[in-house]
Amino acid sequence: MTDLPVADFLSALLGSGLLLAVPLLLAALGEAFAERAGLLNLGIEGMMLGGAFAGFAVALETGRIAAGVAAGAALGVALGSGFGLLTIWLRVDQVLTGLAITILGSGLTGFLYRDLYGGQNRPLPTTAARLDLPVLTDVPVVGRALFGQPLLVYLAWAAVPIAALVLGRTRFGLAVRAVGEAPFAADAAGIGVAQTRFAAILIGGAAAGLGGAFLAVVDVRTFTDNMTLGQGFLALALTMLGRWRPWRILAGALLFGMLRSLETGLPILGMDVRPEFVGMLPYLGLLAALVVLARRAAMPAALGVPYERGRR
Amino acid sequence: MSGAAARLAPVLSSLAAIAGALLVGGLFLEARGKDAVGGYRLMVERGLGSSFGLTEIAIKAAPLLLVGAGLLIALKAGVWNIGVDGQFLIGALAAGVVAPGLSGTLPNAAVLLLAALGGAVGGLAWATIPALLRVRFGLNEIITTLVMTSVAINLSAWLVKGPLKDPDVVPPQTRLLAKAERVPDIPGTEVHAGLIAGLVAVAGVAVLFGATVPGFRLWVLGQNPRAARHAGMDVGRLTAGALLASGALAGLAGANDVLGVRGLFQANWNPGYGLAGFALVYLARLRPLVVIPVAFFFSFLLLGGDLMSRARDVPTQFVEVLEGLMLVFFAVAVALERGRWPHRRRSAAVEGSPGPLPAQASGEAA
Numbered sequence: 172m173t174d175l176p177v178a179d180f181l182s183a184l185l186g187s188g189l190l191l192a193v194p195l196l197l198a199a200l201g202e203a204f205a206e207r208a209g210l211l212n213l214g215i216e217g218m219m220l221g222g223a224f225a226g227f228a229v230a231l232e233t234g235r236i237a238a239g240v241a242a243g244a245a246l247g248v249a250l251g252s253g254f255g256l257l258t259i260w261l262r263v264d265q266v267l268t269g270l271a272i273t274i275l276g277s278g279l280t281g282f283l284y285r286d287l288y289g290g291q292n293r294p295l296p297t298t299a300a301r302l303d304l305p306v307l308t309d310v311p312v313v314g315r316a317l318f319g320q321p322l323l324v325y326l327a328w329a330a331v332p333i334a335a336l337v338l339g340r341t342r343f344g345l346a347v348r349a350v351g352e353a354p355f356a357a358d359a360a361g362i363g364v365a366q367t368r369f370a371a372i373l374i375g376g377a378a379a380g381l382g383g384a385f386l387a388v389v390d391v392r393t394f395t396d397n398m399t400l401g402q403g404f405l406a407l408a409l410t411m412l413g414r415w416r417p418w419r420i421l422a423g424a425l426l427f428g429m430l431r432s433l434e435t436g437l438p439i440l441g442m443d444v445r446p447e448f449v450g451m452l453p454y455l456g457l458l459a460a461l462v463v464l465a466r467r468a469a470m471p472a473a474l475g476v477p478y479e480r481g482r483r
Numbered sequence: 484m485s486g487a488a489a490r491l492a493p494v495l496s497s498l499a500a501i502a503g504a505l506l507v508g509g510l511f512l513e514a515r516g517k518d519a520v521g522g523y524r525l526m527v528e529r530g531l532g533s534s535f536g537l538t539e540i541a542i543k544a545a546p547l548l549l550v551g552a553g554l555l556i557a558l559k560a561g562v563w564n565i566g567v568d569g570q571f572l573i574g575a576l577a578a579g580v581v582a583p584g585l586s587g588t589l590p591n592a593a594v595l596l597l598a599a600l601g602g603a604v605g606g607l608a609w610a611t612i613p614a615l616l617r618v619r620f621g622l623n624e625i626i627t628t629l630v631m632t633s634v635a636i637n638l639s640a641w642l643v644k645g646p647l648k649d650p651d652v653v654p655p656q657t658r659l660l661a662k663a664e665r666v667p668d669i670p671g672t673e674v675h676a677g678l679i680a681g682l683v684a685v686a687g688v689a690v691l692f693g694a695t696v697p698g699f700r701l702w703v704l705g706q707n708p709r710a711a712r713h714a715g716m717d718v719g720r721l722t723a724g725a726l727l728a729s730g731a732l733a734g735l736a737g738a739n740d741v742l743g744v745r746g747l748f749q750a751n752w753n754p755g756y757g758l759a760g761f762a763l764v765y766l767a768r769l770r771p772l773v774v775i776p777v778a779f780f781f782s783f784l785l786l787g788g789d790l791m792s793r794a795r796d797v798p799t800q801f802v803e804v805l806e807g808l809m810l811v812f813f814a815v816a817v818a819l820e821r822g823r824w825p826h827r828r829r830s831a832a833v834e835g836s837p838g839p840l841p842a843q844a845s846g847e848a849a
């Protein structure tokens with residue numbers, strides 16, 4: 172059976188690729204809401220790191236994965252409301268605010284990790300429960316990878332149609348898109364611009380915190396300094412690549428997760444490549460994809476512009 | 484309101500932001516059971532009260548000045564170069580390869596100049612890709628410069644672990660430059676000459692925007708891209724130029740650290756000047772000459788963070804916490820300033836922020 176490694180390779184690629192895609196998918200879906208509402212959140216990176224650390228700390232103290240995940244999402248909501256207060260209420264520059272949150276997230280998590288846990292590699296004692304779908308897991312090659320994942324993975328997948336439905340077919344989704352495209356018209360039509368944007372950034376913050384918590388608590392099962400490694404920024408790029416549409420964002424996140432899992436997958440095929448070289452490829456692929464798919468993408472017209480009634 | 488008060492307001496906002504950050508940061512330290520007052524005293528006594536401290540501050544200021552000069556050009560022109568870290572790394576790697584490669588073949592001064600040039604070209608090359616993507620395809624440079632940084636982190640690590648590694652040593656690094664091969668000290672000090680390059684760069688940016696036509700064009704672009712276009716300016720070229728200049732200076736900062744301080748480029752080394760540079764340039768209200776004292780202040784903080792981590796068991800990330808707090812307080816201060824003096828709204832926006840997001844401009848640049 173000389174072709175066995177290929178099956179192993181595909182299975183590993185799919186299995187770890189799906190896990191790697193989840194934090195990106197969650198963060199990018201949340202950012203789609205924020206950007207559709209006119210808010211560019213460069214703080215995602217800091218929110219993800221915060222969610223990762225809060226999730227890790229709570230899961231470690233309580234021994235409960237679910238508590239950690241909830242804590243990550245809650246911290247994301249808190250940071251999101253901070254972003255909202257500064258950019259919507261005080262009309263502070265969004266890029267400035269986002270970068271401030273990212274610096275704070277990186278600094279505070281690194282500080283507390285060292286201070287509380289001595290900077291040691293502390294693995295979580297518990298593993299997230301896997302939801303094995305009977306029969307389906309027995310499908311060769313893809314079975315285990317697709318249908319033997321932690322519960323949160325399925326929830327992340329389920330978030331895609333929900334996000335598409337909410338953005339595309341509900342009154343709230345319409346309001347989000349309206350305040351991002353034409354806030355003055357939306358205001359005149361009786362839509363609360365500030366409230367809608369605030370709701371959108373809370374969704375974005377929760378999703379980013381959840382993504383970070385997933386990374387630390389479910390996937391890696393520990394915390395390390397700056398463990399998000401720019402994934403928050405990557406989520407921004409994926410949001411743009413997917414043109415703020417949930418299904419396209421899912422496609423981008425999956426593709427990117429697979430490309431990143433090549434790092435672990437290629438050695439299975441006996442290929443001797445340096446991880447850094449493989450690590451570079453997804454980003455180059457992303458740039459190429461942006462050129463092909465997102466050039467001259469029509470951004471939400473009011474993206475990055477603070478709204479002030481009566482001041483056009 | 485009198486003219487003097489109007490001029491003082493921005494200064495007071497920045498000072499208030501710094502004071503607020505130090506205060507809240509100190510309370511945070513106390514809450515974590517650390518001696519904040521003792522720590523701050525240590526920062527001042529060892530940092531400002533010893534020749535060791537002053538020398539270190541001067542050395543650490545050089546890369547901040549170079550990065551700050553580059554960010555000034557980009558942000559004043561309304562171009563968001565968030566990829567300073569990538570340009571820095573590629574510049575540092577280029578300098579770390581060129582200097583040992585040429586050493587012995589030319590006089591040392593020439594080697595250093597060529598290596599510094601290599602660093603600048605490296606940073607510039609790295610900024611060329613986002614510049615092209617922006618001008619040719621309308622891709623937002625916020626995203627592309629960030630992605631390019633991720634590429635640079637991997638690329639530089641790969642190169643220095645593989646093709647560009649010094650074969651004579653085990654750790655992945657370029658060949659170590661001997662002390663005599665590095666940037667010489669400014670006579671009478673132990674501060675290497677990179678500081679002069681940093682000061683000249685910031686002064687050059689001040690002249691660029693204060694007294695030249697290209698600088699004026701960049702400024703107009705930053706204020707109002709539409710007006711720039713209607714006035715017949717080549718917006719694409721100006722945008723690309725600002726990004727390239729910014730990248731070249733970031734690359735030069737990388738060369739500064741390799742040629743003046745470390746003597747080599749190592750895998751997985753990334754001081755992350757990009758975010759610090761942002762905080763510093765904003766606190767200086769995008770004014771070139773104000774960047775100089777703020778850069779020295781940030782350098783003082785960096786040294787203070789080292790001192791506190793060694794003597795007081797305060798994690799070095801405390802400096803990042805302070806930088807983040809400063810940005811938040813600065814943002815709030817600018818907002819309050821705007822609210823209190825409504826008739827100064829327009830100029831407050833001018834000094835505090837580099838104008839609208841390129842997203843709006845890019846559609847029209849098409």
